Amino acid sequence: MSALVYGGMGVLWAAGVICSPGVTFMLIVSLTVGAFVARRAEPQERRFLLWLYGLAVGVRIALAAILHLWAQGHGQGYALYGQEAFDVFGDSAFYSLRAWWIAQAWLGQVDGVVLDQPTIFGDQGNAIVHLYSAFHYLFGFSQLGVKLINCLLGALTAVISYLLARELCGRAGGRIAAGLVAFFPSTLLWSLGNLKDTPTALALMWMAWGVVLMLQRKTRWMLVPHLAGAIILLWSVRPLLVAPVLVCYGLGLGWHLAWRRWRGRAGVGALLLVAAMAFFLPMRAEVAPVTFWQETLAQRAYQLMGFQRSHALTLGSAYRIYDDHIYQASFTGLSSWPVSVRGVGRALARGLAYFLLAPAPWQITTALQVASLPEMLLWYPLLLMGGWGMWLTWKTHPAVTSTLVLLILVLTLLMALSTGNLGVAFRHRGIVIPLYLVFSAAGLGGTVQWLRRRREATVHLL
Numbered sequence: 174m175s176a177l178v179y180g181g182m183g184v185l186w187a188a189g190v191i192c193s194p195g196v197t198f199m200l201i202v203s204l205t206v207g208a209f210v211a212r213r214a215e216p217q218e219r220r221f222l223l224w225l226y227g228l229a230v231g232v233r234i235a236l237a238a239i240l241h242l243w244a245q246g247h248g249q250g251y252a253l254y255g256q257e258a259f260d261v262f263g264d265s266a267f268y269s270l271r272a273w274w275i276a277q278a279w280l281g282q283v284d285g286v287v288l289d290q291p292t293i294f295g296d297q298g299n300a301i302v303h304l305y306s307a308f309h310y311l312f313g314f315s316q317l318g319v320k321l322i323n324c325l326l327g328a329l330t331a332v333i334s335y336l337l338a339r340e341l342c343g344r345a346g347g348r349i350a351a352g353l354v355a356f357f358p359s360t361l362l363w364s365l366g367n368l369k370d371t372p373t374a375l376a377l378m379w380m381a382w383g384v385v386l387m388l389q390r391k392t393r394w395m396l397v398p399h400l401a402g403a404i405i406l407l408w409s410v411r412p413l414l415v416a417p418v419l420v421c422y423g424l425g426l427g428w429h430l431a432w433r434r435w436r437g438r439a440g441v442g443a444l445l446l447v448a449a450m451a452f453f454l455p456m457r458a459e460v461a462p463v464t465f466w467q468e469t470l471a472q473r474a475y476q477l478m479g480f481q482r483s484h485a486l487t488l489g490s491a492y493r494i495y496d497d498h499i500y501q502a503s504f505t506g507l508s509s510w511p512v513s514v515r516g517v518g519r520a521l522a523r524g525l526a527y528f529l530l531a532p533a534p535w536q537i538t539t540a541l542q543v544a545s546l547p548e549m550l551l552w553y554p555l556l557l558m559g560g561w562g563m564w565l566t567w568k569t570h571p572a573v574t575s576t577l578v579l580l581i582l583v584l585t586l587l588m589a590l591s592t593g594n595l596g597v598a599f600r601h602r603g604i605v606i607p608l609y610l611v612f613s614a615a616g617l618g619g620t621v622q623w624l625r626r627r628r629e630a631t632v633h634l635l
Contacts, residue, residue, distance in 0.1 A: 195308065195318025203230050203325050221348060223334060229331045229355040233324035237365045241317045258316055265320070265366030272305030272367075273314050287550050295586060300409030301372055310556030323371045323560070327364030329373045331355035334607055337382040340389060341566045341573065342615040350614035353555070354378075357610060358548040359603040369410045376407035377418070381580070381608065384422050385573050388429055417583050425576025427587050477591040481524075486592030489540070491594050494523035511611065524589035528598050529556065536595075545599060552606075555613040 207226050214222045244250070244259040253264035256273060260266035271394055277283045310320050334354040339347035355361060364371040380403035383396050408415050480498055486491045494502060496516045531548065532542045567574040582604050592598045 189207070193312065193318055195312035195314050195315030196321065198312065199318050199321035199325065202236070202610055203234070203321070203328075206325060206329070217400060218344070222335065225326055225335065225355060226332055229322060229328035232356070233327055233361065233364055234321060236319045236361075238294055238317060241320065248531075256314070257458065260316070260366060262366040262368065264306075265368055268302060268305060268367040271317055271558060272319070273309050274292065275303065275306040276309035279306070286612050287607050291426065295487060299369075301369060304409075305604035320366055323364045323367065325635075326371050326375045327360065330360070330364075330371070330378055330607060333375070333378045333382050334544065334611060335377060338611045338614050340382075340385045341570055341611065342562070342618050345496055345621075346614045350611045351516035353610040354607045357512050357606060358551070359599065360606055363600065363603050370598070370600055371408060373414070374409045374607050376410065377580075377584075377604070378607050379403035380407065380418065380422070381577055384576060385462050387426065388573050388576070389570075403460060414584070414587075418580065418589060421580040421583050422576060425579060428574075429572040477587065480591035481593040487594060489594060490542070490596060492523075492527055493593065494520045494527065494590070515536050519584070520590065525585070526590070527595070528592060528602060531598060534597050542595070555610065558620070559609045559612040560616070560617035562612035562619065565619040566612065566615050577608065577611075581605060584608075 207223065207230070210226050211219055240261050241259065244261050249259060249261060251260065251263055251270065253267065254268035254274065256270055258266040258269045258273075260269065274283060279397060304322070305319050308322065309315065310488060312318060331351050331354045335347040335351035337347075338350035360371075360374065380400060383399040383403060386396050387400075404415060404419070407418065478495065478499065483498060485491045496519070496540050499516075530549075530553070534546060536551070537543055537546060563574060563578055568577075588598075588601045588605070592601055
């Protein structure tokens with residue numbers, strides 16, 4: 174079986190030789206990563222992981238090549254300061270063109286007019302763009318080759334989802350989770366271009382796996398490099414998510430250590446003491462701690478509302494979740510709080526409904542939304558099954574499940590309250606879908622076991 178997997182990847186490698194050095198390099202990297210996965214896998218899991226990785230990366234490479242050739246053949250290109258890129262995704266083309274101009278600047282081949290453009294050089298903190306730039310610097314403007322970076326990262330996300338789900342619900346649940354994450358339509362689609370969603374999802378899954386291992390095994394501090402790598406990857410693509418993710422994991426780890434290691438009430442008391450210290454630590458002499466945290470939370474809330482307003486006031490499939498006066502007020506200060514408690518409740522309900530359920534079948538008005546219908550019909554039962562899976566895993570792994578569910582809730586709320594466009598919501602949902610699918614796999618595995626027990630009980634009665 175492994176011979177078939179590597180034989181197929183060998184065919185892709187031969188095609189890469191014909192295409193470009195960048196494509197050839199990425200295919201060699203993919204083969205090397207596959208060999209590493211095989212070497213590190215346990216013997217009873219090696220065959221499955223090889224098939225999983227080989228199919229996940231092979232399907233992605235083939236689809237990326239097909240879409241690239243289709244865009245090139247149909248003239249679907251995007252230009253930035255005279256350079257054109259062919260892509261089916263506008264944002265993907267923009268990232269590729271931006272990375273190309275940064276690479277040109279490194280080579281000293283860009284004039285001062287382009288160097289002054291904030292659309293190219295305004296976000297120096299986005300390290301993933303610089304990774305694409307380094308690729309263009311080494312191999313030239315390889316439009317297809319640079320997309321294979323995300324193809325590889327998408328396949329690795331599926332492998333890590335297996336490792337994570339295996340810790341929660343066994344090998345059977347791990348296989349279900351890996352198959353869902355590898356070939357769920359949106360997670361597959363976003364890994365075919367130069368988008369930040371795939372490395373973000375990989376960083377979240379990688380960090381979740383590391384935290385689960387720390388909570389369940391004795392060699393916890395040996396996993397610190399894994400967590401550090403995941404944090405660095407997340408910071409490189411979406412730095413605003415680093416703080417809430419670390420807070421969720423810090424609370425989960427702190428509660429686990431307080432309750433299990435320091436024996437009940439004393440441990441909880443120590444945890445509350447640490448929380449109180451964290452509350453008063455940022456206190457300034459002229460500002461009370463309550464006032465400080467009110468100002469901090471207000472600033473973050475206005476930031477989320479500003480993101481949502483920027484989406485909602487655009488053309489296309491935009492939607493509003495806050496009260497109407499929010500979209501008329503100017504966000505210039507924090508002196509007045511324009512949202513009531515009821516308004517916050519309505520915004521939460523609307524935001525969650527749009528983020529998790531849209532586009533609903535009765536909301537479909539465009540061809541792209543029609544194309545999303547099969548995924549939505551698949552997503553709805555998986556979302557319900559995820560809730561069932563959370564309950565099943567909580568009964569056996571309460572600390573791990575509570576930590577991961579807290580993370581899912583926080584990420585879902587942040588994205589629901591800051592998104593105001595159906596297309597953006599559909600994309601951002603793909604960031605947290607792999608975490609949901611791990612619990613969906615646990616629910617599916619638990620349901621299959623329950624049905625099997627019912628059938629065996631029926632047979633014994635007969």
